[in-house]
Amino acid sequence: MADPSKAVRENVPGAFFVDSTCIDCDTCRQLAPRTFAEAGEHSYVAMQPQGEDLRAAFRALVACPTASIGTLGENLAREAMAEFPLALEPGIAYLGFASRDSYGGSSYLAGSWMIDAPRYHPALFTRIEKLEFIFLTHRDDVADAARYAAHFKAKRVIHEGDLDAMPDAEIVLRGDEPVELAPGFLAIPTPGHTRGHCVLLHDGVLFSGDHLAWDRAAGQASAHRDVCWYSWEQQRRSMERLLDYEIRRVLPGHGQAFELAPAAMRAELAALVGRM
Ligand code: SF4
Structure with missing residues (x-):
């Protein structure tokens, strides 16, 4: 539970607040x-939510990995929990319930596939109908994958380069070649952020892990050299290989999602490769 006595000073007056446990x-x-909004190395309430914004604020309260968001007013968290998985488009949803272990990483559902794992929460167990595979983009975002795998008897997929993060994974990807794991689910090794980083392409949607996201401030696609743990040069080459694919939407593990027509997406990624 967020603690009002630790509320950050930037919060505007009102019921909602962020406390100092926020990990940004x-x-x-x-x-x-x-x-x-962001203030240095934490978030704060920039405007008290009303109407539709209130529902969105409660979704954020539920998804927050550190329970750093609180409210002194009516608590609609239970109703917000029931909104997850949150539909993004037919067949694809955002799971919420971010985990501190993955630094608040985003996880998704695509049909019966989970992409990266949220924190354990029984509310999700009852709302996910079927889970056959858990695709782990890389070592940092496995969170509670083992518990979801055990509950749903799902197979976990990870690349051998990051296997020590999930050593008992049922499916281990090897080498650099893309692998069609099931019709319409293409795993593409993208070493760079970590040695075993992979992305998953499904129906034009790229689940990009920590390889690629959108830089809101700059208004462009971006990769982050300051959190590249393995090889920036390899990450650049991995980005270049994505130019071979038709991508219309990017759903990252961290950072902002984005959507462009495939030709514009290719141009955006080519520009990013140039900047890298
Ligand atoms: S969701 Fe993340 S940024 Fe927002 S309050 Fe929680 S920890 Fe901080």
């Missing part, structure tokens, strides 16, 4: 951008 993961700013 960006989740609330993505889910409720009119309510939450």
